[in-house]
Amino acid sequence: MLNxxxxxxxxxxxxxxxxxxxxxxxxFAEQPWNEFMKCKRCEVNYGKDEVRRGYGYSSIGARLExxxxxxxxxxxxxxxxxxxxxxxxxxxxxxVLTNKDFTEFWSESDVKKDLSFAEAQSNPIILVAESQGIxxxxxxxxxxxxxxxxxxxxxxxxxxxxMDEIAVDxxxxxSGIGKQLCHSFVESASSLAGAGLVVLRTDENNAASMSxxxxxxxxSLGVYDPKxxxxxxxxxxxxx
Ligand SMILES: CC(C)(COP(=O)(O)OP(=O)(O)OC[C@H]1O[C@@H](n2cnc3c(N)ncnc32)[C@H](O)[C@@H]1OP(=O)(O)O)[C@@H](O)C(=O)NCCC(=O)NCCS
Ligand SMILES: [Zn+2]
Numbered sequence: 707m708l709n710x711x712x713x714x715x716x717x718x719x720x721x722x723x724x725x726x727x728x729x730x731x732x733x734f735a736e737q738p739w740n741e742f743m744k745c746k747r748c749e750v751n752y753g754k755d756e757v758r759r760g761y762g763y764s765s766i767g768a769r770l771e772x773x774x775x776x777x778x779x780x781x782x783x784x785x786x787x788x789x790x791x792x793x794x795x796x797x798x799x800x801x802v803l804t805n806k807d808f809t810e811f812w813s814e815s816d817v818k819k820d821l822s823f824a825e826a827q828s829n830p831i832i833l834v835a836e837s838q839g840i841x842x843x844x845x846x847x848x849x850x851x852x853x854x855x856x857x858x859x860x861x862x863x864x865x866x867x868x869m870d871e872i873a874v875d876x877x878x879x880x881s882g883i884g885k886q887l888c889h890s891f892v893e894s895a896s897s898l899a900g901a902g903l904v905v906l907r908t909d910e911n912n913a914a915s916m917s918x919x920x921x922x923x924x925x926s927l928g929v930y931d932p933k934x935x936x937x938x939x940x941x942x943x944x945x946x
Contacts, residue, residue: 713842713883715890718832725841726834727817733873734812738911738936741811748785751811782807824848824870831867831894835874835883843874845887849898850905858905858939861927865900867944872906872915884918892922896944904942911936 718726735742740753752760760780780789789808810816824830827848835843847869852859855868869891874883895901905927908915924940931937 713835713837713881713886715833715835715886718834718844718846722834722841722844723818723821724814726821726844727812727814729841729843729873729875730817730820730871731810731812732876736876738909743808744811745782745785745787745789746807746809747787748782750782750784752783820871821846827851829867829898831891833887833890833894835887837878837883842878843872843883843887845872845891846870847891847895847904847906849901857932858927858929861929861939862903862905862941865898866903866905866941867895867898867901869904869906879914884914885922888918888922892942892944901944904944905939907931907937907939909934909937 731742735754737753737755740756741751742754743752743757744750745752781787782789787807789805821832824832824846828851829849830846831848832846833844834841847867850858850862850864850866850868852862852864855862869888872884872887872891874887892904895904904924906919906924908919910916919940919942922942924942927939927941929939931939
């Protein structure tokens, strides 16, 4: 287990991106998000366990590897397209998976889009956690663009800061890194003129994040995401 003292939080730099994409992908591949792979045709998401059990794909990261060849035809749970694996051996000898209908949910370019969106907002706050030279977590957010969140307008003011993402590498969890990232985020938010609240969205079935945010004095805003019934908004006041 890592010692808390060994982790430092610092601002994002461009060289961090590849690791951010890896941590992002592995963090959201698990329950309750289950965003590991998707059917390209209908975009339905598949979680890591579901893919491992049902389709034989195993490793998680920027690149996918195929471990046990499976020959049966697999069909998409939603649209029925064939998701059977096609395996190709690379020049280096590794087996890689190709399937035109089944793809990473969060590819590097998807993560790039998400991060670039944050960078383009006003007052972006983008932080990473580094432990012994390895990037082990990140968080980012910005002054809330209320036009994007009309359903929050009655509850939060213009000066609120939205924490868009926070994730810790699954191998480095439960050692206080998530909390450190949150603290630093709230601290950065509190230095913005007129900032009153930090607001974020999580999923009430996500035990880890629900209890982390509760222990950091976040409370429900009483608003659910209109598109996802179990995703709710939390807030925390920023005090001087
Ligand atoms: C949520 C997340 C960032 C927490 O990161 P972490 O570094 O493990 O968190 P910490 O070690 O700082 O834990 C802080 C507190 O959260 C709670 N917690 C964390 N993981 C938990 C779990 N699996 N079950 C129950 N409580 C948990 C505990 O209260 C913990 O304090 P404690 O260890 O002193 O008991 C991490 O689980 C993650 O990346 N999840 C996937 C991405 C995600 O869901 N992000 C949040 C919503 S956008
Ligand atoms: Zn499908």
